Amino acid sequence: DQLTESGGDSVQSGASLRLSCVASAFAFNLYAMGWFRRGPEKERVLVAAISADGKMTYYADSVKRRFTISRDDGLNTLYLQMNTLERQDTALYSCARSGGPMYGQQDYSYQVSGAGTQVTVAS
Numbered sequence: 487d488q489l490t491e492s493g494g495d496s497v498q499s500g501a502s503l504r505l506s507c508v509a510s511a512f513a514f515n516l517y518a519m520g521w522f523r524r525g526p527e528k529e530r531v532l533v534a535a536i537s538a539d540g541k542m543t544y545y546a547d548s549v550k551r552r553f554t555i556s557r558d559d560g561l562n563t564l565y566l567q568m569n570t571l572e573r574q575d576t577a578l579y580s581c582a583r584s585g586g587p588m589y590g591q592q593d594y595s596y597q598v599s600g601a602g603t604q605v606t607v608a609s
Contacts, residue, residue: 496565496607504568520589535590582598
């Protein structure tokens with residue numbers, strides 16, 4: 487089971503980025519997925535999650551109305567569209583697979599994670 491993220495970059499405040507996460511070696515369409523981030527000297531936190539059927543989503547308060555999570559089961563790919571980026575969005579972003587079709591909001595609900603992609607936002 488493998489997850490590979492891409493799309494991270496160094497950008498100016500107010501810019502947009504789209505992160506991608508390609509899944510392999512498991513049935514992507516059966517699992518809820520999430521995006522986590524770990525900022526400098528901070529713990530890993532869940533910023534967005536999506537159910538296996540794509541009908542339910544979760545967003546942390548800090549990213550609501552700026553980030554959008556989506557999935558393309560035909561491509562086995564999870565996305566995170568990030569708009570109006572702020573300096574506090576600077577972090578290592580990683581995708582993770584939940585234990586089943588519905589997501590949890592706790593770290594322990596996710597069993598497989600990728601290595602991450604770095605997003606740096608300069609003010």
